[in-house]
């Protein structure tokens with residue numbers, strides 16, 4: 001497995017190296033997924049473009065709107081422990097706290113996680129619910145923002161082009177009064193990858209009980225992460241209580257296409273998904289008030 005190691009210090013250098021190496025070059029962020037893929041011969045890149053020295057790709061900063069901009073190379077652990085994230089987006093702090101083990105959280109990066117797009121991942125469902133934007137720059141220098149809802153396109157596939165470097169993830173503040181919750185379920189150890197990973201955001205109307213807006217992000221269940229728009233619409237105007245939530249979900253999850261893998265069968269996932277969604281909505285609803 002011979003390859004050239006190309007450490008870079010700036011985004012411009014990373015893009016220049018991507019242009020030079022084309023299909024042969026692979027961005028190396030935390031290397032958690034990439035090293036496994038290389039050892040198992042799924043990838044045999046001609047060059048590894050190491051972006052760990054690119055300062056502008058790391059860190060979390062507040063944006064002018066009161067949201068956050070997270071550098072694509074920011075490790076999971078930094079997001080998990082950031083006071084800014086804990087204050088603005090506690091959902092993200094909780095989600096990243098639950099990814100794998102502390103060793104993996106120290107190495108793995110938010111960009112690597114969402115680009116790898118393994119269905120058994122936690123951050124994508126949360127980023128869908130927070131309506132994040134993925135900021136990408138191509139080797140020609142053009143920048144674009146990809147809405148989270150358009151980022152994951154297929155099994156292990158994203159909308160990121162071969163000539164694009166993910167530079168940041170931007171998140172705007174949530175609407176007033178919106179509360180979030182997260183549930184992951186594993187069948188083996190707590191640190192296992194999730195067979196279901198749900199993030200939810202809900203806001204209530206003036207009575208504090210009726211759903212004004214609901215957002216549900218689903219991960220781990222299907223090949224592609226997505227928002228459950230039909231269920232979200234069905235919840236609007238309903239009471240945020242067990243029976244009403246079950247009723248709203250019952251008619252809207254018929255199009256689920258659950259995976260069968262080492263963690264669970266499709267029929268198992270089909271059965272547990274509505275239960276975990278309802279519990280997660282109830283958890284978020286308890287925070288309203």
Ligand SMILES: Cc1cc2nc3c(=O)[nH]c(=O)nc-3n(C[C@H](O)[C@H](O)[C@H](O)COP(=O)(O)OP(=O)(O)OC[C@H]3O[C@@H](n4cnc5c(N)ncnc54)[C@H](O)[C@@H]3O)c2cc1C
Nearest residue numbers: 027029030031032033034100108109112113115121122166
């Ligand atoms: C044992 C184990 C347990 C795990 N458990 C969980 C879990 O519970 N929950 C969970 O969500 N995840 C889990 N993971 C997945 C882990 O979080 C990801 O593998 C990790 O986040 C990948 O990040 P990385 O920075 O190491 O990416 P890398 O391996 O460096 O890169 C992954 C891919 O993204 C590309 N890439 C990376 N950054 C960029 C960029 N800025 N621009 C363009 N392309 C880029 C790379 O070229 C590569 O194709 C687990 C992994 C392992 C090995």
